[in-house]
Amino acid sequence: MNTYKLIHIFTISSMLLFLSSNTKAQSDDYFKAYRSEWLQKAEKNMPSLARSIQKPLNIIEIRKNPEAFQGWKAISVSTADSLFTRPFNKTQPVMIDFGEHITGFFSCDITPSAITPDSPLRLKITFGEVPAELATPFDPFPGGLNRSWLQDEIITVMHMPATIKISRRVSFRYLKIEVMGNPAYPFMISSMECEALTSAQYPPKPLPENCNEMIREIDRVGLHTLRECMQTVFEDGPKRDQRLWIGDLYLQAMSNNYSFQQQDLTRRSLYLIAGLSHPNGYLHPCLYEKPTPHADSRRFLLEYALLFNVTLRDYLEATGDRETALSLWPVAKRQLDIIDTYLTDQGLMDFERANQQWWIFIDWRKELHKEVSLQGVSIFALEQSYHLARLLGKEDELKHLPMLIRKMKKAAHVNYFDKKSGLFKGLLNPQISYASQIWMILSGVASREEAEQALVALEQMEDACKPGTPYLYHYYIEALIESGLNTKAREKMIDYWGGMIQKGADTFWEAYDPEDDFLSPYNFFPINSYCHAWSCTPVYFIRKYPKIFQNRS
Ligand code: RAM
Secondary structure (H helix, E strand, O other), X not given: OOHHHHHXXXXXXXXXXXXXXXXXXXXXXXOOOOHHHHHHHHHHOOOOOEEEEEOOOEEEEEEEOOOOHHHEEXXXXXXXXXXXXXXXXXXXXXXEEEEEEEEEXXXXXXXXXXXXXXXXXXXXXXXXOOOHHHHOOOOOOOOOOOHHHOOEEEEEEOOOOEEEEOOOOEEEEEEEEEEEOOOOOOEEEEEEEEEEEEOOOOXXXXXXXXXOHHHHHHHHXXXXXXXXXXXOOEOOOOOOOOOEEHHHHHHHHHHHHOOOOOHHHHHHXXXXXXXXOOXXXXXXXXXXXXXXXXXXXXXXXXXXXXXXXXXXXXXXXXXXXXXXXXXXXXXXXXXXXXXXXXXXXXXXXXXHHHHHHOEOOOOOOOOOOOHHHHHHHHHHHHHHHHHHHHHOOOHHHHOOHHHHHHHHHHHHHHHHEEOOOOEXXXXXXXXXXXXXXXXXXXXXXXXXXHHHHHHHHHHHOOOOEOOOOHHHHHHHHHHHHHOOOHHHHHHHHHHHHHHHHHOOOOOOOOOOEOOEOOOOOOOOHHHOOOOOHHXXXXXXXXXXXXXXXXXXX
């Protein structure tokens, strides 16, 4: 059984236990007084979607190439127009490149040619964000998520001419059309288009001319990634899961602050999350908008609930919108009770108990041990929440926090810092991971000197547990900057996100390991999302730190 399924079953059962005990104690609705107002505000902040018509660019072949990302390369063979004037070749699939990643509704016109059609026409259309999705057989399906996320659609055309509209919203750059069965008549695909959607309205100012070429490319692809994920909420990925996740929102919102500044979208997302919280007041990690907004109540994710507070603080600083921040302050305050529940007298988070009752995510790397990260992310959230309280004049409500933060930092240092190696490691598992060092730095447990040493030492450790997603890599870059390792932050960004570009990315990916093109949290790489919200943050770094990222070298 793959890790995703295991996590899933495990979290559902422990969650049910946790929820039932919690709801019994708190049978009333914690936010009864506010809920409907929050949901109304979410509705009021619904952004409009900008629509544009995108046309196909080229007919392509997808050829095997061991040098190419996942072993497949798209090669243009002619312009797309040539498809529209000739009878469709029934034996060979046709593959088309739209030239860039698009999210929207696809349609095409089918016309008979010469002989009267004597039977329905059946076509299979497969949409792919990357070339390998069109070249890899989907069945038998080995993945850990539902196969239905894969974008292959079968359509039956009863009469011609006809306009075919694929009813599901698709997310793709490439598509493949195959004729199914054996129609005894020629036909033509006389046109095709995609109505592309995004709520990102105002493109940010371009980077200065003299900015390094690769950084400009990273910024362009990052903006495109973010733009595609900006729909009527911040989605995690327009192909999959098309959902609002708090952890993704945190990174999207901060990148949005430095780019599109579409603040109604952040406001809507924050209000939705609050309005759909569990009756016990804790936040569900993700939610769906359709048919009507509802939360995914199967799983709770500990650090995502806490990251709501950090997102709210960022939002307040970026917008000065005290009204929203004050309205949502009770939510932020409630999330801090999660930390209290698992805090030992010593000032450490009780990892084993928390890990039984919550999903602690940190990264998709399955070997990762998360004890130290949990302590770090909890301290980080407490600090940020206190900062939020100060901005709102609410610090009196959190009087105990400064002392608690000091205690937790001290406990972390005493228990997790290994003086000999200069690295942080857990009590339950001696694993050295990037995640542990990152969270000990971002929480301020490591001194500046220790932080710098730990990050440098990590690189010498071949067997350190490395990030498997741009999500954790974001925090890595943040930790490098925090430790004064600016040049390294820049180099690492160019290596990692530039690495995706060199492998052909025109939007950034959900999972990426430079050494393993097939890494998939779901046991089947075609179901990975290749335009994924949490990977857009170079947009934030490049614009927030122009001195580090916007020079020529
Ligand atoms: C996946 C999605 C999402 C992420 C969660 C934890 O299902 O990729 O982006 O936030 O995992």
